Amino acid sequence: MISQKPVRFFIRTFGCQMNESDSERISGMLLRAGGVGVDRPEDADLVIVNTCAVREKSEEKLFSYLGRLAGIKRNRAVRIAVVGCVAQLRGWEILEKRAAVDYVFGPDNAAALEALVQRDVTLRFVSTSWSEEWHETSPELIRRDSPVSGYVTAMEGCDNFCAYCVVPYTRGREKYRPLASILDEVRDLGRKGYLEIQLLGQNVNSYRDPYSGRPFTDLLREVASIEGPEWIRFLTSHPKNFRPEIAEAMAGIRKVCREIHLPLQSGSSAVLKKMKRGYTKEDYLDIVSRLHSLMPGISLSTDIIVGFPGETDQDFEETIEVLRTVRFSSLFSFRYSPRPMTAASKLEDAVPKELKQSRLMEVQRLQKAIQLEDHSRLVGKTMKVLGLGRGRKTPDLYSGRNEGNQVVNFRSDEDPTGRFVEVRITGFGPYSLLGEKTA
Numbered sequence: 001m002i003s004q005k006p007v008r009f010f011i012r013t014f015g016c017q018m019n020e021s022d023s024e025r026i027s028g029m030l031l032r033a034g035g036v037g038v039d040r041p042e043d044a045d046l047v048i049v050n051t052c053a054v055r056e057k058s059e060e061k062l063f064s065y066l067g068r069l070a071g072i073k074r075n076r077a078v079r080i081a082v083v084g085c086v087a088q089l090r091g092w093e094i095l096e097k098r099a100a101v102d103y104v105f106g107p108d109n110a111a112a113l114e115a116l117v118q119r120d121v122t123l124r125f126v127s128t129s130w131s132e133e134w135h136e137t138s139p140e141l142i143r144r145d146s147p148v149s150g151y152v153t154a155m156e157g158c159d160n161f162c163a164y165c166v167v168p169y170t171r172g173r174e175k176y177r178p179l180a181s182i183l184d185e186v187r188d189l190g191r192k193g194y195l196e197i198q199l200l201g202q203n204v205n206s207y208r209d210p211y212s213g214r215p216f217t218d219l220l221r222e223v224a225s226i227e228g229p230e231w232i233r234f235l236t237s238h239p240k241n242f243r244p245e246i247a248e249a250m251a252g253i254r255k256v257c258r259e260i261h262l263p264l265q266s267g268s269s270a271v272l273k274k275m276k277r278g279y280t281k282e283d284y285l286d287i288v289s290r291l292h293s294l295m296p297g298i299s300l301s302t303d304i305i306v307g308f309p310g311e312t313d314q315d316f317e318e319t320i321e322v323l324r325t326v327r328f329s330s331l332f333s334f335r336y337s338p339r340p341m342t343a344a345s346k347l348e349d350a351v352p353k354e355l356k357q358s359r360l361m362e363v364q365r366l367q368k369a370i371q372l373e374d375h376s377r378l379v380g381k382t383m384k385v386l387g388l389g390r391g392r393k394t395p396d397l398y399s400g401r402n403e404g405n406q407v408v409n410f411r412s413d414e415d416p417t418g419r420f421v422e423v424r425i426t427g428f429g430p431y432s433l434l435g436e437k438t439a
Helices: 017-032 056-075 085-090 092-097 107-118 179-191 216-224 244-252 269-274 281-294 313-326 353-376
Strands: 008-013 046-051 079-084 103-105 125-127 149-153 196-200 231-235 259-261 299-306 330-335 382-390 398-402 407-411 420-428 433-437
Touching: 008 017, 017 046, 017 079, 017 107, 017 149, 017 196, 046 056, 046 085, 046 107, 056 079, 056 085, 079 085, 079 107, 085 092, 085 103, 085 107, 092 103, 092 125, 103 107, 149 179, 179 196, 179 216, 196 216, 216 231, 216 244, 231 259, 244 281, 269 281, 269 313, 281 313, 299 313, 299 353, 313 353, 330 353, 353 420, 382 407, 398 420, 407 420
Parallel strands: 008 046, 046 079, 079 103, 103 125, 149 196, 196 231, 259 299, 299 330, 407 433
Antiparallel strands: 382 398, 382 420, 398 407, 420 433
């Protein structure tokens, strides 16, 4: 039966930038199909939950949120769809655990959501089939959350099968978007005034054009040649695939920001071997040394997992030592949690939860101290900042990011959103800088 009035939809996104980009595409598709976006699940006819499966805690957050949606559903008619990585991983299990959920779609099946705003679909179902082909979405259909910084997907999936990681089972094997399609999207963003491009992929530096085989370095050069965008970022990079020519290309292309997210995961070569990461601590530090040599002052961020099965006190101390040596500009840290189907899930999770937690807190205390110390050295300096809008936590200030991807909250007499401005740093906290726009 064809719906008589537009279907109102709401999207809640959990997880990484790739999930955020997927939600932008889903929103665009639903708008094209006649749906109307709303700002609250309480006002929606269709609620879509886009999910992340990388950590056990991510799944816990999802099921807690689904409990909240079930409360809404008891009071009014609303359909609930779970999409993304947990949907792919859990499938029918979600419908069995949560009676309020109507539909489950894996990452390769999100296009089927269009049907839910075009007609009443009352049958509960799961769609988690894989596609080996790249399915292109017209740039005009993407409803972007930012008018300044645009996500551009370059590839999806991962072939590395790190021992702890569920991504190959939720996103599939690597598939690469045609170079021409990527460049068309970047040109579209340039025409619309976007100043920053963020190239996305679970293992983005392994990119190669599916037709010509041209590597990631060529992609960077081609994107940089397009008029309009002035900053280019990319994530996430795998150290195993971070070849010297990528660092050299970054140094030679001024539009590429002097900033990179390079997940370390552990500072112990023994743990890295168990994790099946494909590099040693020394390999990682060599990459860091090369980056600093080619681009002095480059900002590095990373991921750390504590409590991987078999991690000893000595292994953990090696991680702490690497943090002190590299001095990352920011860090995402997690307690190890076993994920389904991964090699590590078959290992005895021998590190007690209490020890994992104490190690996590030590990592976070050290990183906070490093960031406070490094931020203090920036007071009095003037830096280029991309204005992104008013701050959410500090609405009397504007918010932006500098080239190092650090958050800068600053005062300005005029709205700087969508422009580069010069900001003099006047204060700092552990996770952001405070400043004033200069005349």
